[in-house]
Amino acid sequence: MSAEARIAELKLELPAAPKPAHVYKPVVIAGNMCYVSGHGPLKTDKTMITGVVGKDLNLEQGQAAARQVGLAILATVRNELGSLDRVKRLVKTLGMVNTAADFYDHPKVINGFSELMRDVFGDDAGVGARSAVGMGPLPGNIAVEVECIFELR
Amino acid sequence: MSTKPKPSVTAVPTPARNLNLNPALPRLLISATLLVCTLLTACQAPSPQPQVTTTVTPLPDTIERRVAELKLTLPAPTKPGPAATITSVVVSGNLAFVSGHISRYADGKLITGRVGEELTVAQGKDAARQCGLAILAQLRQELGSLDRVRRVVKVLGMVNCPPGFKDQPQVINGFSELMLDVFGRERGLGARSAVGVASLPSNVAVEVEAVFEIVP
Numbered sequence: 490m491s492a493e494a495r496i497a498e499l500k501l502e503l504p505a506a507p508k509p510a511h512v513y514k515p516v517v518i519a520g521n522m523c524y525v526s527g528h529g530p531l532k533t534d535k536t537m538i539t540g541v542v543g544k545d546l547n548l549e550q551g552q553a554a555a556r557q558v559g560l561a562i563l564a565t566v567r568n569e570l571g572s573l574d575r576v577k578r579l580v581k582t583l584g585m586v587n588t589a590a591d592f593y594d595h596p597k598v599i600n601g602f603s604e605l606m607r608d609v610f611g612d613d614a615g616v617g618a619r620s621a622v623g624m625g626p627l628p629g630n631i632a633v634e635v636e637c638i639f640e641l642r
Numbered sequence: 643m644s645t646k647p648k649p650s651v652t653a654v655p656t657p658a659r660n661l662n663l664n665p666a667l668p669r670l671l672i673s674a675t676l677l678v679c680t681l682l683t684a685c686q687a688p689s690p691q692p693q694v695t696t697t698v699t700p701l702p703d704t705i706e707r708r709v710a711e712l713k714l715t716l717p718a719p720t721k722p723g724p725a726a727t728i729t730s731v732v733v734s735g736n737l738a739f740v741s742g743h744i745s746r747y748a749d750g751k752l753i754t755g756r757v758g759e760e761l762t763v764a765q766g767k768d769a770a771r772q773c774g775l776a777i778l779a780q781l782r783q784e785l786g787s788l789d790r791v792r793r794v795v796k797v798l799g800m801v802n803c804p805p806g807f808k809d810q811p812q813v814i815n816g817f818s819e820l821m822l823d824v825f826g827r828e829r830g831l832g833a834r835s836a837v838g839v840a841s842l843p844s845n846v847a848v849e850v851e852a853v854f855e856i857v858p
Contacts, residue, residue, distance in 0.1 A: 522734070580732050581739040583798075583851075588841045595843045596728075603727030619728040620742025620851045622800055623841030640734050 492573040495609050496563070503560050504533045506568035515565045523576070523639040525565065527585070529631040530557035539630045543592030546632055551586060554632035555601030562637065563609065575641050579606050579617035582637040587630065588623035595621040602635050705788040708824055709778070716779040717748045717772075731784040737795065738784065738854045743776045744846040745769035754845045758807035761847055766801060766809075770816030773850040778824065785856060792855040794821050794832035800849045803838040810836040817850050 490498070507528065509515055517524045530538035530553075542551035567573050584599030586592075599621035607615040617637075627634050709716070722728055732739045745753035757766030782788050799814030801807070814836035821830040832852070842849050 578732075578734075580734050581741075582728075590841060591845075592841060593844050595841070600727050607727055616727060616729050618730065618732040618739040618741040618851075620798070620800075620849065621843060622742065622839050622849060623843075625805070625840040638739070 490611075492576060492609050496573065499608060501560060501563070501609075502533055503564040503567070504531045504557075505535065506564040507531055507561060516569045518569070518641070521577075521641045522580070523566065523570075523641050525562055525637050525639070527583075527634045527636040528558050528561045528565065529627070529629065530554040530633055531561040532557060537629060537631045538633075540587070540632050541589050541630070542586050542598055542632055543589035548594055548597060551598040551632060552601030555584065555586075555599050555635065556605050558633050558635045559602040559605035562635065563605075566639065570641070573609070576610065576614075577640045577642045578614040579610060580638045580640050581617055582606075582619040582635060584619065584621040585624045585627065585634045586621070587625075587627040587632050587634075592623065595623050598633065599635070602633075705791060705824060709788060712823055714775060714778070714824070715748050716775050716782065717746065717750065719776070719779040719783040730780050733784065733856065733858075736792075736855055736858045738781065738791075738856045740777055740780060740852050740854065742798075742800070742849045742851040743773045743780070744843060745772050745848040746776060746846075747772065748775070752844055753847050755802070755847050756845075757801050757803045757813055757847055758809070759804050763809050763812055766803075766813035766847055767816035769847040770799060770801075770814050770850060771820050773848055774817040774820035777850065777852060778820075781854065788824070790857045791825065791829075792857060793829040794825060794852065795855050796832055796853040797821075797834040798851050799834065799836040800839045800842065801837070802842040802845065802847050802849075807838055810838050813848065814850070816848075 507515060513526050515526050532538065538554040538557055540546045546554065563573060566576065582603065584595070584602055586595045586598045588595065599619065603616070603619060609615060720730065722730065728741055730741050747753060753769040753772060755761045757763065761769070778788060781791060785791070797817065799810070799817055801810045801813045803810065814834070818834065824830060
């Protein structure tokens, strides 16, 4: 099933593609690789999910934030390419969690993002290489930031 | 009396059946044409692959020999379970993207703690080296042989450390020096970022991810 069909089937609500606030592009296409800048958990009401995971937010809330980042990235990539069906596969993800010092479940948090990608692009194309790490403060104290690389058709 | 004009010998093409030709020849010609067309289509390049151009000398198959010479013990490569949301290595064109590998001893036990707090820089450096061994093991499993690795392209080394810790480059040198030992200066030296992070999964000391150029 195509990515766009999956999104319709899952009734996913994508936020508006974010506009860059500083000196960068939300996405750059080089050859057939699509490099996506770090995105925050942008909701449809244009606010971000903020807070430190393990302190202000629990694991489930962190996962929800990571999933929201995924929706924002899908919005950006669709905006750039015209259709998500042009995505061949997710290649590499860097998932960064705004964490408390003694929080160690970063992979579980970033699974919120990775499971969304698997749902939309499938078990093979939607599962890529990944690092899930804890960061000190993130911009605007957002809970999760994710950057990733897709391969295009 | 009207007579049918004699057909001109030069103008009318002679039907095949009037020649001593193999009746299967037209079918053979069609098959041959189809085969040539198929081969031509297969030879056409698909969408452009990312190419990292490199000016290093042709690749001798010495990497595996080097690993043996250095008597390196590569750990058993980890394998994400069937419900996994990640995969350890993704090969795209001539690039291999390796997921972050956390610091473990050869027996699989995690190397945990913050460098500059519970661990010294030397211990952190050793942890980074262990990440390197794990990544080599993963690459060998994915590619079949480390001789398929052309070069290290880009490394992200993350050190679990307290605020104010400054020696991340020295720690990540544990990884980078291993790459130099195995691949040599030309191939083992890549772009790199060595950073401190607030925390890492399971409180490990070091995590390293990297991109390699490979022979596709």
